[in-house]
Each structure stands twice: as C-alpha cells, then as structure tokens.
Amino acid sequence: MGSAVTTRSGKVIADQTISVDGYSAGLNQTEERPFGDDGGDGWGRGLHAWMFDAADENQAELDLIKAASAVVMGRNMFGPVRGPWDRQWNGWWGEDPPFHKPVFVLTHHAREAQPMEGGTTFHFVTDGIESALAQARAAAGDGNILIHGGATTINQYLAAGLVDELRLHIVPLTLGSGVRLFDGVPPQKLEQMTSRAATSVLHVTYRVLS
Numbered sequence: 001m002g003s004a005v006t007t008r009s010g011k012v013i014a015d016q017t018i019s020v021d022g023y024s025a026g027l028n029q030t031e032e033r034p035f036g037d038d039g040g041d042g043w044g045r046g047l048h049a050w051m052f053d054a055a056d057e058n059q060a061e062l063d064l065i066k067a068a069s070a071v072v073m074g075r076n077m078f079g080p081v082r083g084p085w086d087r088q089w090n091g092w093w094g095e096d097p098p099f100h101k102p103v104f105v106l107t108h109h110a111r112e113a114q115p116m117e118g119g120t121t122f123h124f125v126t127d128g129i130e131s132a133l134a135q136a137r138a139a140a141g142d143g144n145i146l147i148h149g150g151a152t153t154i155n156q157y158l159a160a161g162l163v164d165e166l167r168l169h170i171v172p173l174t175l176g177s178g179v180r181l182f183d184g185v186p187p188q189k190l191e192q193m194t195s196r197a198a199t200s201v202l203h204v205t206y207r208v209l210s
Contacts, residue, residue: 010137010143011144011164012147012162012163013145013146013163014147015065015146016150016151016154016181017047017050017168017169017201018047018151019047020170020172022180022181023177023179024149025150026038026178029076029080031079034092035048036178049200050201053200054199057198064167066100068148069139070101070102070103071102071103071146072133072145072148072157073147073148073153075105075107075108077150077153078105078107078122084109085109090116093116096117097120098120102121103122104132104135104139105123106128111124129153129156129157130160133145133157151183152179158188158208159186164208165208166208167203167206169201170201170203171201172201189210190206190208190209192205193205
C-alpha cells in the first residue's frame with residue numbers, strides 16, 4: 001500500500017539530520033541553544049556540522065533541500081517559544097531566512113502570516129498536519145513539499161502515511177537521548193534510492209512504500 005500522496009504530481013519529502021542512534025536534537029533545547037546537547041555548541045556544530053563546516057562537499061544535498069516549492073515545519077523548529085505568542089518572535093532564522101518560499105508552521109496558537117526578506121513568508125497553521133500539507137500543496141503547485149523537521153513533525157507525517165520520500169543525513173555520533181526520529185511511528189517499509197558518504201555524514205534517500 002503506497003502513501004496517501006503518491007498520486008499527486010509533486011512529492012512530499014521529509015528531510016532530517018540524525019545521529020547514529022536516531023536523534024535529531026539533544027536534551028536541553030533553549031533559545032540560546034536550539035539543538036540542545038547535540039555534541040557541539042547547541043547551534044548545530046555537532047549534528048549539523050556537515051551543513052556549515054563542509055558545505056562545499058555537501059552542496060548537492062543542500063541544493064535538494066532548497067529546491068522544494070513549499071516547506072512545512074513544527075513550531076519547535078521555527079523557535080522555542082511556547083504558549084500564546086507574547087512577542088514578535090521570528091524564530092531562529094533572522095531577518096532573511098534561507099527558505100525563500102512559503103513556510104507553514106504547525107502551532108496551537110493563531111498568528112498572522114509573517115512576510116520576511118528574500119521571499120520567505122511564515123504561515124501559522126492551527127488545524128493540524130493535513131491542513132498544513134494542503135496549504136503547502138496549494139502554494140507549491142506541481143513542485144515538491146519539504147517536511148523539514150523537527151523529528152516530532154516528521155514522525156506525525158510518517159505515521160499518517162503522508163510522506164513519499166525520506167532523506168536522512170546520518171552523522172557519526174550518538175546522543176543517547178533527546179528528540180528521536182521514528183518514535184511513535186508504526187513499522188515502515190522503505191526502498192533505498194541513493195546513498196553517498198561524505199566527510200562526517202552519510203546521505204541516504206528512501207522511498208516510503210507503506
């Protein structure tokens with residue numbers, strides 16, 4: 001049984017960096033340390049060093065991330081603020097976020113859309129993952145949609161059968177605890193499409209079959 005979205009023209013692609021033991025972020029995430037105890041400085045120099053310290057070597061994978069026509073993310077990936085919006089918090093991403101496309105943020109608290117420099121607009125979705133995907137699909141047209149984390153959000157889409165393709169960037173460290181990919185997800189049948197080893201990361205792409 002294929003995923004619920006395979007009849008569509010654009011693919012739904014989940015993309016996540018994880019440790020060897022499956023964690024996408026460590027414990028103790030804060031506004032000052034977005035990735036928590038991630039084996040580095042809390043700003044991605046542990047898990048996500050491949051994006052920063054070896055960006056040239058991994059440009060092909062970074063280009064694939066940028067190629068999506070719309071993005072869905074969880075509120076924790078947008079920023080660590082919880083509860084009602086009590087300030088004009090624009091997330092981790094600064095004044096010119098790297099997306100340059102519509103981004104749909106899952107949240108329980110309504111907020112007006114936030115246009116940013118460079119073409120990024122954050123849209124805040126309060127009625128669940130399927131609504132966020134439908135809005136992203138309308139924005140993307142025939143283009144691909146990127147479910148860009150964190151792991152909790154990707155797990156919800158995997159559990160609902162709404163992912164066509166899973167791209168993992170596996171880094172050679174273990175965290176032991178934190179936010180883990182596949183937690184709460186029923187068994188998945190995957191078909192390996194590509195793999196490529198680079199400095200300090202293994203890039204693997206799977207097709208989600210069921």
